[in-house]
Amino acid sequence: MKKIFHLIFLLIVSQLTSQQTPGSLTEESILFIGATAHIGNATIIENSAIGIRNGEITEVSTENLVEGIYDQTIDVSGKHIYPGFIAANTSLGLVEIDAVRASNDVDEIGDMLPHIRSIIAYNAESKIIESMRPNGILIAQVTPRGGFISGKSSIVQLDAWNWEDAVIRYDDGIHLNWPNPYTRGRWWLGESPDLKVNKKYAENISKIEDFFENARARSVVNSKTKNLPYYSLNEAIKKNKTIFLHANDEKQIVDGIVFLKNIGIKNIVLVGGRGLESQLNVITNNNIPVILSHPHRLPSREDEDLKQPFKLASKLINEGVLVTIDVQGSMERMNTRNLPFYAGSFSAYGVEREEAVEMITLNAAKILGIDNQMGSLEKGKDATLFISEGDALDMRTNIISRAFIQGREISLESHQTKLWKRYSKKHSKE
Numbered sequence: 001m002k003k004i005f006h007l008i009f010l011l012i013v014s015q016l017t018s019q020q021t022p023g024s025l026t027e028e029s030i031l032f033i034g035a036t037a038h039i040g041n042a043t044i045i046e047n048s049a050i051g052i053r054n055g056e057i058t059e060v061s062t063e064n065l066v067e068g069i070y071d072q073t074i075d076v077s078g079k080h081i082y083p084g085f086i087a088a089n090t091s092l093g094l095v096e097i098d099a100v101r102a103s104n105d106v107d108e109i110g111d112m113l114p115h116i117r118s119i120i121a122y123n124a125e126s127k128i129i130e131s132m133r134p135n136g137i138l139i140a141q142v143t144p145r146g147g148f149i150s151g152k153s154s155i156v157q158l159d160a161w162n163w164e165d166a167v168i169r170y171d172d173g174i175h176l177n178w179p180n181p182y183t184r185g186r187w188w189l190g191e192s193p194d195l196k197v198n199k200k201y202a203e204n205i206s207k208i209e210d211f212f213e214n215a216r217a218r219s220v221v222n223s224k225t226k227n228l229p230y231y232s233l234n235e236a237i238k239k240n241k242t243i244f245l246h247a248n249d250e251k252q253i254v255d256g257i258v259f260l261k262n263i264g265i266k267n268i269v270l271v272g273g274r275g276l277e278s279q280l281n282v283i284t285n286n287n288i289p290v291i292l293s294h295p296h297r298l299p300s301r302e303d304e305d306l307k308q309p310f311k312l313a314s315k316l317i318n319e320g321v322l323v324t325i326d327v328q329g330s331m332e333r334m335n336t337r338n339l340p341f342y343a344g345s346f347s348a349y350g351v352e353r354e355e356a357v358e359m360i361t362l363n364a365a366k367i368l369g370i371d372n373q374m375g376s377l378e379k380g381k382d383a384t385l386f387i388s389e390g391d392a393l394d395m396r397t398n399i400i401s402r403a404f405i406q407g408r409e410i411s412l413e414s415h416q417t418k419l420w421k422r423y424s425k426k427h428s429k430e
Contacts, residue, residue: 020130020411020413021411022159022160022161022165022408022410023159023404023405023408023409023410023411024408025054025055025406025407025408026052026055026404026407026408026409028071028072029051029052029053029054029058029070029071029072030051030052030053030070030071030072030073030074031049031050031051031059031066031070031072031073031074032048032049032050032051032074032076032081032387033047033048033049033063033066033073033074033075033076033077034047034048034063034075034076034077034078034079035048035050035076035077035078035079035080035081035387036048036079036080036081037050037060037080037081037377038080038081038082038083038354038357038377038392039060039083039376039377039378040082040083040357040358040361040362040375040376040377041358041362041376042352042354042355042357042358043354044354045060045061045062046062047062047063047064047077048060048061048062048063048081049061049062049063049065049066050081050377050385051066051068051070052383052385052404052407053070053407054407055382055383055406055407055408056379056380056381056382056383056407057377057378057379057380057381057382057383057385058379059379060377060378060379076387079387079388079389079390079401080387080388080389080390080391080392081377081385081386081387081388082136082357082361082377082385082386082388082392083361083362083374083375083376083377083384083385084136084137084138084139084361084374084384084385084386084403084405085135085136085137085138085139085339085340085360085361085392086137086138086139086140086141086324086360086361086364086365086368086374086375087132087137087139087140087141087327087336087339087360087364088140088141088291088324088325088326088327088364088367088368089141089143089153089244089271089291089326089327089328090140090141090142090143090327090328090332090333090336091106091142091143091144091145091328091332091333092126092128092129092132092140092142092158092333092336093121093122093123093124093126093128093129093140093142093156094106094118094121094122094123094142094144094333095333096123096126096127096128105121105123106144106145106146107144107145107146107147107150108144108146108147108151110147111147111148111149111207112147112148112149112207112211112229113144113146113147113149113150113151113229114149114151114152114174114215114229114232114233114236115151115152115228115229115231115232115233116144116150116151116152117151117152117154117170117171118142118143118144118151118152118153118154119142119152119154119156119163119167119170119171120163121144122142122154122156122163122166123163124156124160124161124162124163124165124166127414127415128333128334129158130411130413130414130415131334131337131414131415131416132158132336132337133158133159133400133403133410133411133412133414134337134400134412134414134416134417135337135338135339135340135392135398135400136340136386136388136392136398136400136403137158137336137337137339137340138157138158138159138384138386138403138405138410139155139156139157139158139168139364139370139374139384140155140156140158140336141153141154141155141172141368142154142155142156143175143244144175146177147177148176148177148179148204148207148208148211149174149175149176149177149208149211149233150175150176150177151174151175152171152172152173152174152175152232152236152241153171153172153173153175153244154167154169154170154171154172155167155168155169155172155368155370156168157384157405157406158405159405159408159410159411168370168373168374169368169369169370171236171241172241172242172368172369173236173241173242173243173244173267173269174233174236174241174242174243174244175244175246175271176208176243176244176245176246176256176260177246178208178245178246178247178252178253178255178256179198179200179201179204179205179208179252180198180201180248180249180252181197181198181201181249181251181252181255182195182196182197182198182249183195183196183197183198184196205255205259208259209259211229211230211233212233212263214230215229215230215231215233215234215237216234216263218230218231218234237264237265240266240267241267242267242268242269242369243260243265243267243268243269244269244271244291245257245260245268245269245270245271246271246272247270247271247272247273248272248273248274248275248293248300249274249275249300250275250276250278250279252275253270253273253275253276253279253282253283254279254282257270257282257286257288261286268286268288269288269289269290269291269367270283270288270289270290270291271290271291271326271328272291272292272293272326272328273290273291273292273293273312274293274300274309274312275300275301276290276312276316277308277312277315280315280316280319280321283316283319283321284319284320284321288321289321289322289323289324289363289366289367290316290321290322290323290324291323291324291325291326291367292312292313292316292323292324292325292326293309293326293328293329294309294325294326294327294329294338294339294342295309295310295312295313295342295345295346295349296309296338296342296345297309297329307349310345310346310348310349311349311350313325313346313349313350313351313359314346314349314350314351315350317351317355318350322363322366322367323359323363324359324360324363324364324367325339325342325343325346325359325360325364327339327342339360340360340392340393340398341393341394341395341398343356343357343359343360343393344356344391344393344394344395346359347393353393356393357392357393361375361376362375362376363375382405382406382407383404383406383407384404384405384406385403385404386400386402386403386404387400387401387402387403388400388401389401400412
């Protein structure tokens, strides 16, 4: 009898703590009229008409130009419609609780792991993912961490039963962490915390060069035994997969790009790029997109302008660089929900408001290779969008009332919203 009671108790608890059921495809066609539509390509349409049918956007125009019949017409005058925001280079779904080792799948043992696929470890029912959607973040590039070659990232939508349902694009690229030419002393051992030359820098680069060369050599040798890491790297290169170069120091950036160009890599994306200002010509000459570190951080160097992290995006965009925002950093999974506010901060320091929206919509989609499917409000693209009461880049007015992923209306409830409602009632009685 006790066992039955315990079983019932566990079932009840699991229902209370489980993720919401993913949304179903909206059967009726819907036309939203009257809102300010932020298209995602740095343009807006006032008094817009945005129609969705069978999971696709079927109308993008002004209200008085609408043709066709929709099952529902919903007046959202005074509100704003945006494409779903896209979080690049995040480890969402790979770690649930940092202190619980069994829930941490962000890294694997070893330095050269091109065969590791983040999508296999992705937990679509992560409670952290629920907290992304109320801020408009509906798409993410799930990226492994660690080693010199971390593995392959994949792109997912954030309302799914499992990783198979979540995936939008499998294995979109390989992530290469270029060694740092400098290091800091270990203060806990009494060493000076000042920067000093990393004596193993050349040695670490040689390891990367040797690995790429050995992988190439294995591809031309008829071997009965398949070395999975070498094979995975070679297949990625043959298929022109993107190499995401993680580098911040200016020497890191130049050395990494020169190496990849010399071995014939065509598709390179720089991730981080905190010290790239002095190497802008390298980025522009090679037409390399940048997933730029978010601005809510300290400057990279002691003599750097405190506001430099906020100004860098504007300088890149003015030079014609394709830029989106990197959310990696302290408490990165939880802080990924701040993505629109990172864009808003860049907007306060030189980036035009609609260009800031473009950074985390169409720019991100172009960099990740999914711009034919999403990233902007255009006919034929997936109906992945949301309606906000106000400016979605401002935390005071980012109040989302409805959201859709591929035409499915999704829940905007999370643990945080439940607590907010609970304690709002408490204080309303006082």
